Amino acid sequence: MRKWKWLIVLVLLAGVLFGFAWAYSKYTRLMAHTRVALHVLRELQSLADEGAVGLASWDAKRLISLQDDLGRLEESFLDIKAEVGFLLPLCPHLSWVPRLGDDIAAAPSLLDMAIELSAAGWWAISGAEPLVGLLLDQQKPDIDAVIGPALARLVSGRSYFLEAREALRRVTVARSRFRSADLTPSLARLIERLDKYLPLLQAGMESALLMPDLLGVDGPRTFLLLAQNNHELRPTGGFISGVGLLRVEQGRVLSIDLEDSYAVDNYGAKAYPSPPEPLARYMWAGILLLRDANWSPDFPTSAEVIASLYQLGRESPPIDGVIAADLTAVQLLVDAVSPLKLEGYKETITGGSVLPLLQQYWSAPVGAGTITEQKSSDWWRHRKDVMGDLLGAVLSKIKAEPRAIDAPRLLRAIMACLDGKHLLMYLHQKESAEVLARNRWDGALRAGDGDYLMVVDANLGFNKVDPNIERRIEYKVYLEQSPPRGEVSITYVNKSRERRELCRHEDLYGLTEYKARSYEELMEGCYWNYVRLYVPGGSRLRQVTGSTEAVDVAQEHGKVAFGTFLGVAPGESRELRFLYDLPSEIAGLARKGYRLTVQKQAGAVAVPIHIQASLPPAAVVQSISPGARISGGQIVGYEALLASDQFFQISLAAQPKAWITVSLSVAGLFFLGCGLFLRLRR
Numbered sequence: 075m076r077k078w079k080w081l082i083v084l085v086l087l088a089g090v091l092f093g094f095a096w097a098y099s100k101y102t103r104l105m106a107h108t109r110v111a112l113h114v115l116r117e118l119q120s121l122a123d124e125g126a127v128g129l130a131s132w133d134a135k136r137l138i139s140l141q142d143d144l145g146r147l148e149e150s151f152l153d154i155k156a157e158v159g160f161l162l163p164l165c166p167h168l169s170w171v172p173r174l175g176d177d178i179a180a181a182p183s184l185l186d187m188a189i190e191l192s193a194a195g196w197w198a199i200s201g202a203e204p205l206v207g208l209l210l211d212q213q214k215p216d217i218d219a220v221i222g223p224a225l226a227r228l229v230s231g232r233s234y235f236l237e238a239r240e241a242l243r244r245v246t247v248a249r250s251r252f253r254s255a256d257l258t259p260s261l262a263r264l265i266e267r268l269d270k271y272l273p274l275l276q277a278g279m280e281s282a283l284l285m286p287d288l289l290g291v292d293g294p295r296t297f298l299l300l301a302q303n304n305h306e307l308r309p310t311g312g313f314i315s316g317v318g319l320l321r322v323e324q325g326r327v328l329s330i331d332l333e334d335s336y337a338v339d340n341y342g343a344k345a346y347p348s349p350p351e352p353l354a355r356y357m358w359a360g361i362l363l364l365r366d367a368n369w370s371p372d373f374p375t376s377a378e379v380i381a382s383l384y385q386l387g388r389e390s391p392p393i394d395g396v397i398a399a400d401l402t403a404v405q406l407l408v409d410a411v412s413p414l415k416l417e418g419y420k421e422t423i424t425g426g427s428v429l430p431l432l433q434q435y436w437s438a439p440v441g442a443g444t445i446t447e448q449k450s451s452d453w454w455r456h457r458k459d460v461m462g463d464l465l466g467a468v469l470s471k472i473k474a475e476p477r478a479i480d481a482p483r484l485l486r487a488i489m490a491c492l493d494g495k496h497l498l499m500y501l502h503q504k505e506s507a508e509v510l511a512r513n514r515w516d517g518a519l520r521a522g523d524g525d526y527l528m529v530v531d532a533n534l535g536f537n538k539v540d541p542n543i544e545r546r547i548e549y550k551v552y553l554e555q556s557p558p559r560g561e562v563s564i565t566y567v568n569k570s571r572e573r574r575e576l577c578r579h580e581d582l583y584g585l586t587e588y589k590a591r592s593y594e595e596l597m598e599g600c601y602w603n604y605v606r607l608y609v610p611g612g613s614r615l616r617q618v619t620g621s622t623e624a625v626d627v628a629q630e631h632g633k634v635a636f637g638t639f640l641g642v643a644p645g646e647s648r649e650l651r652f653l654y655d656l657p658s659e660i661a662g663l664a665r666k667g668y669r670l671t672v673q674k675q676a677g678a679v680a681v682p683i684h685i686q687a688s689l690p691p692a693a694v695v696q697s698i699s700p701g702a703r704i705s706g707g708q709i710v711g712y713e714a715l716l717a718s719d720q721f722f723q724i725s726l727a728a729q730p731k732a733w734i735t736v737s738l739s740v741a742g743l744f745f746l747g748c749g750l751f752l753r754l755r756r
Contacts (some may be wrong), residue, residue: 141199148192155185177261180252184261187248187268194241198279201231201238221325225291228282239279245272274482277489280509287506288395294323296391298381299332300398301461302368304677305538305597309530309606310368310376310498310517311400311677316461317364317380319390320397327469332462334455335365338387346386352604352626356534356579356639371530371608371675372631373398373517377500395501398517400677403496405429408468410487411479416460416467423464433593435460448587493718495676514719517676519608519631524669525551525660526633528608529564531675534639535602536581538593542569543601543642547683547716551656553668554690554708558656559616562607563649570598570644577643598644605650606637608673612657620650670722672714680717686710687724696725 155162162182169179249272254265288295301316302308318332346361350369353359359366364383368376377396384390399407408414409425416423418440421431436457438444443451472479491497498517501507510516519528529547533540544567552559577600590596605621611632618625618638626637642648668687687710689695698710700722714720 138203141196141203144192144195144199148189148196151185151189151192155189174258176252176256177258180257183248183251187245190241190244190248191268194238194245194275194279197234197238197241198275201228201234201282203231221289225286225289225325229286229291232283232286235279235282239276239283242272242276242279246276273489273493274485277485277492280513281485284506284509287501287503288322289325290323291325294321294328294391295394296321298377298384298393298396299330300368300380300396301332301335302398302400302677303538304400304402304496305540306533307531307540307675307677308366308368309371309532309675310373311398311496313533314365314368314380316458317384318462321391330465330469332465334458338384339363340387344386346383352532352534352637352639356602356604357536358581368398369532370630371517371528371606372519373498373676374500375631394503395499395506397500398498398676399491400496401429401432402494402677402679403491404432404464406487406491406496407484408464410484411468411471414464414467414471416463419460419463423467428464432460432464436593445588446591454588494680495674495678495718498676519633520671520673520719521632522669522671523659524671525560525656526608526610526671526673527560527562528633528673529562529675529681530606530608530635531678532604532606533602534604535579535600535641537599538596539568539570539599539601541597543567544569545678545681547681548686549672549683550686550688551668551670552688553660553693554688557658558660560609560613560652560654560656562652564605564607564651565647565649566601566603566640566642567647568601568642568644570601572645573599577641579641600644601642602639603642604637604639606635607652608633608635609654610634610657610660612659614655615652616655617653618651620648667726668722668724672716672720672722674716674719678716680715683712683714683716683720685712685714685722689724689726693726698725699723 162185165181166179169175171178254262254269257265297320299318299320300314302310302312303315304312306313314335316332317335317338318330320330321328341361341363346363348354349359349362349366353362353366353369357366362383364380364387367380367383370376381393381396385393405425405428408423408428412424414423421427423431439453439456439459442456443453445453445457448454488497492513492515495517498515499510500516501510507516511518514520527549546565548563550561579602611629611634613634615625615627615636618636621638621640623639628635628637636652636654638650640648640650670685672683689708689710691708693708695710710724712722
């Protein structure tokens with residue numbers, strides 16, 4: 075018996091020693107991998123701290139060294155994951171640990187992010203190495219000489235960029251599994267820094283895939299350029315003020331022009347189509363002209379119409395795409411490449427000064443008469459010359475001083491324009507169109523199941539008063555009703571200076587002269603707006619209040635649009651309210667969860683939106699994305715700023731039906747009684 079006891083003790087002791095040896099081995103290997111990772115991270119941090127100054131002294135050898143560092147970093151993180159992999163499934167259940175609980179819970183996602191970021195960097199450098207090597211070898215690169223070979227190298231690296239894009243997608247998925255606000259401050263700061271740069275990395279990969287087609291790597295490309303004035307808001311961004319053609323091949327600009335949109339019309343010689351009914355009714359349009367052709371908020375649809383009207387008025391080669399930018403995009407992009415000097419203009423132009431200068435030179439063009447002299451001068455013909463001069467100055471600076479351009483700053487500006495729908499692109503080439511659609515850069519109406527909402531304004535007042543209009547959207551959805559019901563209230567406040575005269579809806583361009591005496595005068599006045607509310611297909615309108623005009627109902631891209639017209643005098647506010655029944659499919663989807671897509675109108679400034687969802691009585695909220703306020707358990711409220719498209723989701727779990735609850739209660743009482751009976755018998 076004593077021998078067996080000693081044997082058991084020896085076995086236990088051997089087990090403990092083996093456990094210590096195994097743990098020490100694990101610890102040693104883990105620390106070795108961690109030291110390698112920390113060493114590489116310190117090297118990468120030193121490179122990041124060098125910034126643009128350090129980049130100027132780079133060479134191909136240093137780029138390869140960076141790629142090797144990222145490869146070693148990925149390998150180290152994979153080794154760390156292999157060593158601690160058996161513990162990772164436990165981490166999400168340890169958020170209760172004091173101080174570090176949320177960090178531990180997020181550890182698996184953080185490790186996945188580190189692995190995928192390292193992989194994305196390695197793939198991206200693999201694709202960009204020939205291109206960067208070409209640029210780094212040029213002390214003062216000649217853009218025309220370099221751009222062709224650079225595009226060819228982008229094409230050869232396409233497979234690498236696709237891998238990098240997929241790795242960044244996995245980073246985004248891992249990032250969505252935790253909130254940075256829950257982490258310890260030092261770790262939260264690192265994640266917030268990543269959040270700042272991750273969209274730029276993603277945009278860089280998408281741009282690398284898009285640029286070869288956009289710059290004509292395999293032949294000439296012709297793009298129609300649109301200058302949209304969002305001071306006079308229209309469905310795709312603004313009144314089409316200027317239009318022109320950009321022709322490129324192998325990255326070289328073959329020709330570019332931008333002219334007044336009024337100048338391209340040729341309705342005296344060609345048959346033009348009829349206008350949409352609201353334009354005929356409220357702007358007295360007899361035909362559809364190019365400047366009003368962006369009536370559909372779906373930019374690909376409007377782009378096709380605009381291109382066809384341009385070719386009615388101008389002989390041009392086949393158009394490969396349409397690119398539109400509004401005044402907000404102009405301000406952001408000029409700010410990124412400023413300062414600019416325009417030939418013939420006194421001022422140096424920056425992002426902060428560009429819009430006032432555009433307004434100034436609209437009223438008084440360089441070398442032409444002023445608006446007050448319009449009857450006796452050529453003001454009308456030259457009032458938009460500054461648009462083309464500004465575009466030429468931007469292109470000249472990029473070509474002549476490429477190293478003076480802060481590339482990350484310019485990329486951030488382009489991203490802000492694309493995400494905010496101040497810059498829209500529509501391309502015919504299939505793969506490029508897919509890149510634009512995937513990133514929601516094409517301005518298309520979005521398909522998908524679930525609820526949908528988009529407010530589209532069209533200023534039909536012949537003025538530029540939109541900068542003085544404040545908007546607010548409130549959406550209440552009643553999911554407990556059958557059918558579900560939607561209620562949208564849109565408030566408009568006209569901040570223009572109050573005027574004595576009554577609001578009169580009339581064309582400010584009279585029979586003989588323009589009635590306004592400055593651009594600033596056009597920005598003050600009455601607001602005449604045709605409003606359309608886009609909701610899911612199958613919705614039925616019940617009531618509209620706040621407008622005395624007719625209500626139009628139309629179908630477009632699987633959506634229903636309710637439209638009406640209203641005016642808002644200076645210093646006043648108006649509320650427009652739509653009440654409608656949602657399709658029965660929304661009720662079916664709402665049993666498991668509720669999804670809502672809210673699309674931002676192109677060209678519009680960020681609009682406050684309040685969303686309130688009343689849930690079915692038997693619904694239990696499992697999760698909400700993004701964070702929201704819950705009142706009484708059955709009402710979920712969101713407050714958001716509609717600066718880009720927004721997506722809301724509520725995951726629900728139905729409560730057990732009453733008969734199930736009663737049955738379980740009875741069964742529980744029965745078994746409890748049986749237990750008491752047996753205990754008493756004993």
